[in-house]
């Protein structure tokens with residue numbers, strides 16, 4: 599990891615397929631930034647070019663997913679879309695993405711945001727359990743996960759993880775082998791997912807207010823192509 603002690607403000611990163619981006623992603627970014635306060639200068643949303651774990655055949659083209667994100671993020675200057683995963687070939691591994699951040703700015707602490715279901719799946723990610731060498735985690739609970747449940751989940755992933763005082767509201771923080779911390783951040787989980795939006799769209803139902811209007815306008819502009827991609831599922 600980079601220099602400890604917060605000499606420079608860090609950066610929060612939210613990776614995802616964003617197929618399409620929705621208000622759950624955006625509220626997660628906004629609330630995490632508020633909770634992290636001076637620890638971070640902003641939040642990067644990083645669209646995955648080729649997700650290693652998801653079926654790729656219903657994935658909208660990278661360019662459209664990134665354009666929707668950029669349109670959605672435009673009102674807030676501290677939120678930005680980083681297209682770096684499109685510059686690499688092969689599956690888009692988070693390990694490689696965080697290494698690229700780290701190489702570009704070795705002194706910037708990275709806070710990787712993710713939902714608790716994805717956190718539990720880290721052993722299935724390439725070098726997932728080594729990621730604390732490169733970043734801290736900020737884990738948002740889904741489905742009523744308690745602080746104690748989060749500590750248990752973390753120890754199941756890294757048996758040597760140790761509780762330590764937390765700098766974030768929520769009170770639970772675990773120190774991980776490799777140097778990173780796992781913070782528990784109990785935000786409300788909005789009941790919206792990209793899969794549900796795709797289903798509703800294909801059924802001809804409204805997805806208004808589940809996505810930012812600017813991103814929805816891009817979906818509407820590509821209506822014909824989108825049905826072809828999402829029908830593949």
Ligand code: ATP
Nearest residue numbers: 613614615616622626712713716788790791792793
């Ligand atoms: P899909 O339904 O296609 O699986 P998704 O809605 O889960 O997609 P992703 O792009 O896979 O969206 O998610 C990116 C990140 O955002 C993940 O860390 C995921 O846990 C988190 N996330 C997804 N939906 C929400 C939500 N409603 N509230 C908070 N975080 C979310």
